[in-house]
Amino acid sequence: MAAAALVRFALLLTLWVALAGDGWKDLAPGVAAAALGTWWSLRLLPPAPLRVHPAALAGLVLRFPWQALTAGVQVARLALDPRRRPEPKHVTWAPSLPPGRARDAFLAYASLLPGTLPAGDAPDGSIVIHAIAGAGSAAAAMNEEEARFARAFGLDD
Amino acid sequence: MTLLVDVFTVLTVAAGIVFFVAGTAGLIRFPDTSSRLHALTKADHLGLGLVVLGLLPRAESLGGVLRLVAIWGLVLASSAAAGPMLARLARRGARGG
Numbered sequence: 001m002a003a004a005a006l007v008r009f010a011l012l013l014t015l016w017v018a019l020a021g022d023g024w025k026d027l028a029p030g031v032a033a034a035a036l037g038t039w040w041s042l043r044l045l046p047p048a049p050l051r052v053h054p055a056a057l058a059g060l061v062l063r064f065p066w067q068a069l070t071a072g073v074q075v076a077r078l079a080l081d082p083r084r085r086p087e088p089k090h091v092t093w094a095p096s097l098p099p100g101r102a103r104d105a106f107l108a109y110a111s112l113l114p115g116t117l118p119a120g121d122a123p124d125g126s127i128v129i130h131a132i133a134g135a136g137s138a139a140a141a142m143n144e145e146e147a148r149f150a151r152a153f154g155l156d157d
Numbered sequence: 158m159t160l161l162v163d164v165f166t167v168l169t170v171a172a173g174i175v176f177f178v179a180g181t182a183g184l185i186r187f188p189d190t191s192s193r194l195h196a197l198t199k200a201d202h203l204g205l206g207l208v209v210l211g212l213l214p215r216a217e218s219l220g221g222v223l224r225l226v227a228i229w230g231l232v233l234a235s236s237a238a239a240g241p242m243l244a245r246l247a248r249r250g251a252r253g254g
């Protein structure tokens with residue numbers, strides 16, 4: 001717990017310094033904010049063991065700009081081309097990750113990926129996905145991304 | 158070199174603005190709340206990412222670079238947290254629940 005608190009405090013303080021600068025005058029409220037943020041994050045998200053696979057995580061991170069580009073271009077074409085219309089559909093998708101923080105984190109990540117926006121649980125326990133360009137390959141894309149995500153954070157062992 | 162940097166900045170920031178315009182067009186044109194969320198998140202994320210990318214070479218220090226990247230990261234994180242919540246509420250609202 002102490003190690004997790006220290007790591008989170010250091011990360012939050014680094015973020016503060018990145019945003020506000022490292023002047024002494026700015027550092028005092030930064031230390032207070034980082035301490036408060038650490039305390040709150042430990043309450044909301046108690047530390048849990050993670051088996052990060054660095055290569056797979058690097059792949060996930062490096063792939064993200066391309067995903068952001070694909071997602072943005074897809075939406076921009078639908079929005080700006082008068083011959084195109086979005087074909088929004090809700091599709092259900094059965095995740096492999098069990099309910100919990102890992103699944104929630106993946107669903108948040110998936111909301112940034114092309115064409116898919118998780119929209120809550122279906123009555124049968126699967127996840128409803130809002131697919132903007134038709135149902136087509138939304139579930140397959142979710143399966144593929146979930147496998148990558150699980151591999152990066154060692155959730156598939 | 159300075160001219161190249163200027164051209165890079167102008168081109169990427171202009172491209173970023175195009176995606177912001179696309180996001181706004183999607184907000185107006187798209188038929189349902191969740192589709193509008195796609196527009197407001199995905200197109201605007203790319204727009205902001207391009208604006209940040211264009212401004213990176215103009216940062217005066219490493220702190221400036223970190224600040225720009227942190228802004229993009231914070232916007233992505235807040236969208237990733239809020240987007241699925243709003244989509245869930247929109248679906249419930251559409252079902253009348």
